[in-house]
Amino acid sequence: MEDLLKIAKDLGCGLKLEPFTPVGRGADEEILSQDAYFEQFMLALKLAKEMNVPLKSTYSSGFDPKCIFCAGDGEMFCVLPNGKISTCSRVTKDDDLLASTFIVGKVLDEKVEANPVQVESLRHLNVMFYDQCEDCFAKWYCMGGCHNTRLLNNGVMPENHCILEKAFLWTNLIKAVDSN
Ligand code: SF4
Ligand code: SF4
Known part of the structure; x- marks a missing residue:
């Protein structure tokens, strides 16, 4: 994720990083665990802020x-x-x-x-x-x-989807409470 952020920075664009979907050529690939994805995404989010690169995920879509x-x-x-x-x-x-x-x-x-x-x-x-x-x-x-x-x-x-949804929502709720 860090490498992709650097590429996005060089290109002057934002980034959307999703968990791996096992379809097509990747159907038989091993999937990164939801815990590893969440942990990596949170680190990338911090770095993206420092680098001023817009970073999103479907799971971080906000309250809508x-x-x-x-x-x-x-x-x-x-x-x-x-x-x-x-x-x-x-x-x-x-x-x-x-x-x-x-x-x-x-x-x-x-x-x-x-x-x-x-x-x-x-x-x-x-x-x-x-x-x-x-x-x-x-x-x-x-x-x-x-x-x-x-x-x-x-x-x-x-289950991995539900774990991620809840983890992102919970994190966003805590951030929203902290910022008030
Ligand atoms: S998000 Fe919607 S369009 Fe995309 S794969 Fe799922 S059902 Fe299909
Ligand atoms: S609403 Fe809750 S239970 Fe349903 S798919 Fe999303 S996280 Fe899972």
């Missing part, structure tokens, strides 16, 4: 309460190279495990066709409908996490 994690719930349409429409930017191929969930239509010569029933069924991807999140103090901060990750993990977010 919402109930939907991303527009993959049928709001977003990504047009794939084959003309099909996916509402999740991680689902880009017909043989993706979640293709039948997120590929909702196609662009034709004269019009765009989307299956309204399928789009409507994506609306349940909302923290208000998740049993796992019902009593979680971080629910309006986390918003239930990435729909794709949740669906691939039998409808629940993996």
Whole structure:
């Protein structure tokens, strides 16, 4: 993270550092533990402040309460190279495990066709409908996490996600109290 901050400084840009997602070429790679990611990110945050480089993570998004994690719930349409429409930017191929969930239509010569029933069924991807999140103090901060990750993990977010969400929220709450 420190090296990436130096590159960002040289380029004059900001940085967003996320935990590693095991997809594509990285599907079989070992994942950095959530504790190591949190620890490294907190160190990087301190350094970024000193270096004046804007640094973010999905987990450090601040207090902006919402109930939907991303527009993959049928709001977003990504047009794939084959003309099909996916509402999740991680689902880009017909043989993706979640293709039948997120590929909702196609662009034709004269019009765009989307299956309204399928789009409507994506609306349940909302923290208000998740049993796992019902009593979680971080629910309006986390918003239930990435729909794709949740669906691939039998409808629940993996524990490492929840640990990070809670750790970042708790840290931000303490900072907010301290600054007042
Ligand atoms: S991968 Fe997750 S966060 Fe990204 S678009 Fe799909 S559901 Fe949303
Ligand atoms: S941290 Fe876990 S349990 Fe809490 S809202 Fe997020 S996904 Fe749900």
